[in-house]
Amino acid sequence: MRTKYHLLVISPTIFVVVVLLFACNGGHQQNKNTAKEIVENPLNNIFKNAYAKKRTLYDLIRTPEFKEQVVKYYSLEFYKKMYEVVEVVVPISYNSxxxxxVCSGFKAHNAGITEATVNYDAKTNGLDIKLIIDGTRIERSGEIDYxxxxxxxxxxxxxxxxxxxxFIQTDIRGTVRSFDCELHIRFNFDEGIRLWITGEYCCYDPMKAFIKIRDNSTNETLSVPIDNIRKDSIFIYNEKGLLMLLAALKCGNTTISIKYNTALDNDYxxxxxxxxxTQIENAIKLIENEIM
Structure with a gap:
C-alpha cells in the first residue's frame, strides 16, 4: 500500500510539472512567434500603431520605420518625391x-493633380502607393515613364x-514587303503631328496620302483627316485628326495604316x-513647360 500510495502522490506531481513545462514552452514559443511576426511584418505594426494614435500620412512619412519600408519596396527617389508632395492630409482610415x-495627402496650392495615396493590406502585407505629380504617375524608381x-x-x-x-519624337520599326522601314512620329505644339517613313521601301514624293488606325481589340477602323503633305512628310494639326492619333498612341494595341499614292498611280x-x-501624355509634359 505504501508503494501504491507513493505512486499516487508522485503521479499528480509529475503531471503538474509536465503541464507547467508545456505551458511555459508554449508561452515561450508564442512570444517567439509574436516577435518574429513583428520583425518579418513591420508594416502591420507601423499602420496599427499609427491608426491607434490617429496619425496621418504626413506623420508616417517622417518616421524612419516607414521611410525604410518605402525605400525597400519602391526607391529612395520615390520617397523623396512623396515627402515633398504630402502637405494636406486626413487621419488614417481602417477597414476592419x-x-x-488607407491614407492620403496632397500638395497645397498646386495647379495640377499632385497627390499620394497609400493602401496597406494587412492580410497579404501588400503596400501599394500611388504617387501623382502634376497629373503624371511616378514609377517605383521615382522617375517618370516617357x-x-x-x-x-x-x-x-x-x-x-x-x-x-x-518637340518629342518616337520611332516605330516595321517590315513592308520584306523590307525594313521605320515610322517616325514627331509632336510639336505649333505644327501638331508630323509622320514620315524611312527605310529601303519608301515613297519620297507622294501626291496623296491616307492614314487609317484600327483598334485591334475591337477592330474599329477610323480614317484620320490629313492637313498637308510635304515631300515625304504628313502633317496633322486639325483637332479631329490630332485627337484620333493621340488616343491611339495613348492606348496602344493599334495598327496604323499609311498609304501613299504617286503621280504614276502607284500605291505604297x-x-x-x-x-x-506609348506614354505620349507623359512625354508631352517634357515640352509643355518650355513653351510657357
Whole structure:
C-alpha cells in the first residue's frame, strides 16, 4: 500500500510539472512567434500603431520605420518625391472587414493633380502607393515613364537649339514587303503631328496620302483627316485628326495604316503595330513647360 500510495502522490506531481513545462514552452514559443511576426511584418505594426494614435500620412512619412519600408519596396527617389508632395492630409482610415489601411495627402496650392495615396493590406502585407505629380504617375524608381519618346529642338540658321521650339519624337520599326522601314512620329505644339517613313521601301514624293488606325481589340477602323503633305512628310494639326492619333498612341494595341499614292498611280502601303501605351501624355509634359 505504501508503494501504491507513493505512486499516487508522485503521479499528480509529475503531471503538474509536465503541464507547467508545456505551458511555459508554449508561452515561450508564442512570444517567439509574436516577435518574429513583428520583425518579418513591420508594416502591420507601423499602420496599427499609427491608426491607434490617429496619425496621418504626413506623420508616417517622417518616421524612419516607414521611410525604410518605402525605400525597400519602391526607391529612395520615390520617397523623396512623396515627402515633398504630402502637405494636406486626413487621419488614417481602417477597414476592419478587409483589414486594409488607407491614407492620403496632397500638395497645397498646386495647379495640377499632385497627390499620394497609400493602401496597406494587412492580410497579404501588400503596400501599394500611388504617387501623382502634376497629373503624371511616378514609377517605383521615382522617375517618370516617357516610353520611347525623346525630346529635341528645332535648329536655327547656326545649327543651335531654338529653346522655345521643342518637340518629342518616337520611332516605330516595321517590315513592308520584306523590307525594313521605320515610322517616325514627331509632336510639336505649333505644327501638331508630323509622320514620315524611312527605310529601303519608301515613297519620297507622294501626291496623296491616307492614314487609317484600327483598334485591334475591337477592330474599329477610323480614317484620320490629313492637313498637308510635304515631300515625304504628313502633317496633322486639325483637332479631329490630332485627337484620333493621340488616343491611339495613348492606348496602344493599334495598327496604323499609311498609304501613299504617286503621280504614276502607284500605291505604297505601310502597316505599323503599336503594341502597348506609348506614354505620349507623359512625354508631352517634357515640352509643355518650355513653351510657357
Amino acid at each position: 472587414t478587409e483589414d486594409i489601411y 516610353g520611347n519618346w525623346k525630346k529635341g529642338y528645332y535648329k536655327d540658321d547656326f545649327g543651335e537649339d531654338i529653346l522655345k521650339q521643342p 502601303l505601310y502597316l505599323f503595330q503599336i503594341h502597348g501605351p
